[in-house]
Amino acid sequence: MKITALAGGVGGAKLLIGLQSALPSEDLTAIVNTGDDSVIYGVHVSPDVDIVTYWLAGIADRARGWGIAGDTFDVVESIAALGGDSWFRLGDRDLATCLHRTERLRTGASLSVITDEIRTSLGVRTRVVPMSDEPVHTRIVSEDTVYEFQEWFVRERQQPRVTAVEFEGLDDAKPAPGVLDLISDADVVVLCPSNPVVSIGPILALPEVREKLREHPRVVAVSPIVQGAPVKGPADKLLAASGTEVTASGVAGLYADFCDIFVMDERDAAEAEKVEGMGMSALVVDTLMTDPAASERLAHSVIGVA
Ligand code: GDP
Numbered sequence: 001m002k003i004t005a006l007a008g009g010v011g012g013a014k015l016l017i018g019l020q021s022a023l024p025s026e027d028l029t030a031i032v033n034t035g036d037d038s039v040i041y042g043v044h045v046s047p048d049v050d051i052v053t054y055w056l057a058g059i060a061d062r063a064r065g066w067g068i069a070g071d072t073f074d075v076v077e078s079i080a081a082l083g084g085d086s087w088f089r090l091g092d093r094d095l096a097t098c099l100h101r102t103e104r105l106r107t108g109a110s111l112s113v114i115t116d117e118i119r120t121s122l123g124v125r126t127r128v129v130p131m132s133d134e135p136v137h138t139r140i141v142s143e144d145t146v147y148e149f150q151e152w153f154v155r156e157r158q159q160p161r162v163t164a165v166e167f168e169g170l171d172d173a174k175p176a177p178g179v180l181d182l183i184s185d186a187d188v189v190v191l192c193p194s195n196p197v198v199s200i201g202p203i204l205a206l207p208e209v210r211e212k213l214r215e216h217p218r219v220v221a222v223s224p225i226v227q228g229a230p231v232k233g234p235a236d237k238l239l240a241a242s243g244t245e246v247t248a249s250g251v252a253g254l255y256a257d258f259c260d261i262f263v264m265d266e267r268d269a270a271e272a273e274k275v276e277g278m279g280m281s282a283l284v285v286d287t288l289m290t291d292p293a294a295s296e297r298l299a300h301s302v303i304g305v306a
Pocket of ligand 1: 007008009010011012013014048051193194195196199200222223224225226229230231232233235287288289290
């Protein structure tokens, strides 16, 4: 069964490790958000692509969610000692990935080629494809201030009230080479339980992606909202800002035009009828991926229902 999964960072990575261990080599591809990409410390940081790659490689710091387990922070601490801005915590080995990416981009390689080289070097058998080779920048608008996503998320600790979310660069961005075919040719497309606004949102906003999903007969989405709240992160603030109810069925409504099966948590079983009323099937299971075994169980449920 060939699966193409759309993912952001941690929520996506947790389901992807389960899918990777449940499927034979070559059968899983992850298309990953790049709206959070930014230039920080002079290097191209691609947070969601790296989180997914590190988790699939088995080297992620699982407790923290991001970065490499056991990494040191000598470079950012030295920058801080020099009086520089050091709010973006980038580990030394993580920085090496970003330096390498920046140098390869400078010599003309595309982000999708570089991402493939990095995952291969780290021994990851799942293909990891950035959503686009062109830059798309997620901006968080708070009243009359516009923040780059990482500024709002990390530096400002998600405190400024969100009044709008914008994706700069979308008009000139195309899906990365192969992305549309990876959706059409998959037996199943899975939307990971990633942030619907800033992780899945930019992927869906790329030209033709939504159309391809509408044409696909088997699209399965997993809810990142459990009991009216995100498991982690600011999805509640971002959903509310875009006028979406912070519930599993609220998320289902965002995907209703293309989703065939909506996987929602057993704690939200009461909402299943509402979800089915939107024209999709609901699968009610435990969606909390507290450890790799739980990720595998959820992956098997997704594969089973598909
Ligand atoms: P980020 O870019 O690192 O924030 O990662 P994502 O966008 O991929 O994931 C964030 C979303 O994942 C949040 O909305 C969380 O609610 C959701 N999430 C994290 N862990 C779990 C989990 O174990 N189960 C479910 N259902 N959702 C999760």
